[in-house]
Amino acid sequence: MNPILNKALSLNRLSPEEALFLLKDADWTCVVRTANAVRNARLPGHRVGYTVYQIINYTNVCSIHCEFCSFSKEKGEPGTYLLSLDKIREKAIHARSLGANQIFLQGGVDEDIQLDYYTDVLQMLTHELKMSVRGFSPVEIFHIAKTNGMDVPTLLKTLKAAGLSSVPGAGAEILADRVRAKLSPKKLTSLEWRDTLAECHKAGLPGSVNIVFGSFETPEEIIAHLDLLRALQDETKGIKSFVAWTFQKQTDHFPIRHVSPQEYLKLLALSRLYLDNIPHVEVSVLGMGKEIGELGLSSGADDINSIVIEENVLESRGIKSIGEAEEFIRKAGFTPYRRTLNFD
């Protein structure tokens, strides 16, 4: 067997050079099989998690203009919106009636939204409706703080007091500044993103991280991305899970390439091997579909990253009910369990 895979199988940490070799040169089936064995060693019991949450995109106004994004609109353009407190309440109550007890709040960067809006929404969702809230990417956090003349730790303290319990590592895409300069020049740099998420973890707001690949990133940049996440987790221990996504076609001016199932599964498996300090790896059934989702559960993943009740950014290919999630997991040969967004 490849000595690098043997090292991973012994639960020893891989170097960036070893991970790069696996990504570029190793047979994908060997990487996948090793990741499955490592997943079983780290998480015995053949359990697979799912969760039920409602995504609420509170505004589509955004000044960041990512090249790949078709969701956002310029301030004043027709079709822009900012959801009122009543509308968000209505959506949350509907989600609750479908079995969700968690809300995932995310939106664009609109410098005109005042802090009171965010705290009112959080208080309503958590204090009045008793739901838990994961929300605001590091990009949103960074800009809400700036707009309101606060530093990030003070903002996080305020949002946490209003009810926020988790922050997703969204807006990462590829944490390599060469790529970020092209796909989203106004977004946070890799270091700004890292530092903002580290502040969230230090404030007691754990969450997830991800990778979005399938454009013009290089294998070296993918490994640098994973390495940044692993180092962040060594420092803060605030990352509960990692999920791999591919870019979905939203605009005509952002180059995306076809990612084969083999390429996706190999990256998912490599993430399980390299991110030895992140407990859970999620396969994106929503983004990749059920067939790859099922294969992902034998390629290092232990979670299906669903059920999402509403998603404006991505057309849903996911699982739509608790019964469907449990049946899907059982048919794949695992025991389902329902988790919270923070894997509590």
Ligand code: SF4
């Ligand atoms: S991806 Fe997010 S930050 Fe980028 S333009 Fe769309 S809404 Fe704005």
